[in-house]
Amino acid sequence: MSETLRRSDAPGGIDLDRRPDRAGAIKSRLTSWDSIILVLTALVLLIASVTVDNFGTSRNFTFMVLDLLPIILIALPMTMIIVTGEIDLSVASTLGLTSSMMGWLWNQGLSIETIIPICVLIGAVCGVVNGFLITGLGLPSLAVTIGTLALYRGLAFVVLGDGAVADFPWNYTGWVTGTIGGGAVPNVLILIVALALVFGVVQHATPFGRSLYAIGANAQAAHFSGIRVARTKFWLYVGSGAVAGLVGVLWTLRYSSARADNGSGLELAVVAAVLLGGVSIFGGKGSLPGVLAGVVLLTALQNALRLEDVSGQALNIVTGSLLVLSVLLPNITTAVRGNWQRRKLRRAAAAR
Template sequence: MTTLTPDAPQAERATRTYPAYSRGLLARLLLNREAAVIVALVVVFLYALGNVQYFDGPLTVYNLLKEYAPILLMALPMTLIIITGEIDLSVASTLGASAAVTGVLVVEHDLSVPVAALVAIGVGALLGALNGFFVAYVGLPSLAVTIGSLALYRGLAEGLIQDKRVSGFPGELRSWPTDRIGDTQYPNVVLVIVVLAVLFGLLLHFTSFGRSVFEVGLSDEAARFSGVDVARTKLILFTLSGAVAALAGVYVALKSNSVATDTGSGFELKVIAGVLLGGVSIFGGRGALHGVIAGVLLIAVLNSALQLDGQGSEVIQIIIGLLLVGSVIASNFLPRIRALLPRRAVTPEVTTKTPDTGDHTRKVAQ
């Protein structure tokens, strides 16, 4: 702690500040990308309610959540992976392979749906672990690894199904994920999403493992010197990504009552778009799970509203693409805006020593 005397130079008595607390609580809560995405979601939703025909119908929220449930599921572990500075482009192919495993086991081998689902989730975890092994222990770039496994796992699904479509799941369990919760407009799969979102949120923001995820994203080397097992962290994250993608594959298979070779094709782009739109830095080291959930829901609301408004798929893709690019550009301006705001000086207590009174503690004068 700094020791000052009455005769110390003025420079030594300069006020010390702590940048992390130099802005007010309201500014810290509102001037960030997550808050901006949540505000955008509310504005777009309210605008669609008042201006898009049929958007306020009883089936709108139900269909929106039912269709985007697999995207929400896969976005949860993808958030942690991108925060570490890596990426997983194979999630949709893992979903397709796991859906194919579920369909083959249930329809062709008469396994029960719960047993087939557990096997499929295990297969998905293994596929994710394979990605994680090459990234974490072999040292290959995740972009190259998951581009390769994207094609490999899609080929696995095609090998299992061939050129036919597997259909005919048992009705007693097939409809549960899409059945409504009581008299609400929310499908049962929302319960699964909420539970996993809470678990991943606690893991990322309230555990030492979550702190290590951010440390790895900021600097692999610094994380190693801090005692973080970087390779194990990445392996766990890719394994979780594969398992959750497989769970999403089981859901898609039951929802559609069929599995084809192209099941889930293109989902990986929606997942990554939702994660980046939700405020996660593509360079790693930054992000929050509530922003990602809002980002995925914003894409879902935009997609639903534009479809009901009669817009073609090309217009929808252009608007969502512009929104994503704009969110990335905006991330460069938020720090500049925050830098222009007045900062509060946080005055620490320091020990002073005088010849007459000895040691006592006081605050440094500003």
């Protein structure tokens, strides 16, 4: 993706000529999209819990966490992949395939304790195929993952047809939908927090994480500075597949139904959430907190509007607009700022 869709006048490197003084850094930090989205999310949560009936209840909180579970988990590795300038559109199909396999294996009489690791492994294998095609053969990730999107979803249908498997043991399905000690905190929140912490630390506090940004900024330069670009990307795809597999398991348990069409179309929601969180589609820019805020914002909006009886589909307009604005607004502000600075320089030159 990185090179192929990059336009000559892509936004990036525009801020290079600005002096990195402290005040400027803080100012740009405050006006960056990540902070805007964080503030926006907080506002939406605040306003919704005051004005929308039942929004602030613990019951609704549980539902909201369950709704954002699939998107937020898949968004974690997706953020890393997009930061390196690639993309993975096959995640939702990987989810569908693992869900199908889970149903099929359950029908074969395997125990659920064996099935769950197998399903995560199947997801990882899907990622290995993606990773091999993209890094081994050097094929464009956009095209490859559109291909595997169809392939994995097709295999899901081959495995399970249009039937469903629903008789999963209650102690597992109940755990996914249940809360800690019957309180307000859903069990799956532990999983979300744990995985978000792991991914957050890896992305923002390890050499590996920094290398992702280097790859996204300039893969060739990263290669020459000793970063194993291909190997890094390969493992990102494996990770993405494994997480998608895990989400397939959780999805199946949550609705207690293994179906081949589980989660179809989810890839676009995940990509939208990641981009909304301020990650550049060209790679090299973006942070995990922004992405997490993006996911929460989308889910909270959807939830609040649903409680207000606004059609969920009309929300698509909001999602789409936010997605476009997330790139458009920063572009406009840089353009305006650049214009203003140029005029100031010109005036200074004329005065001299």
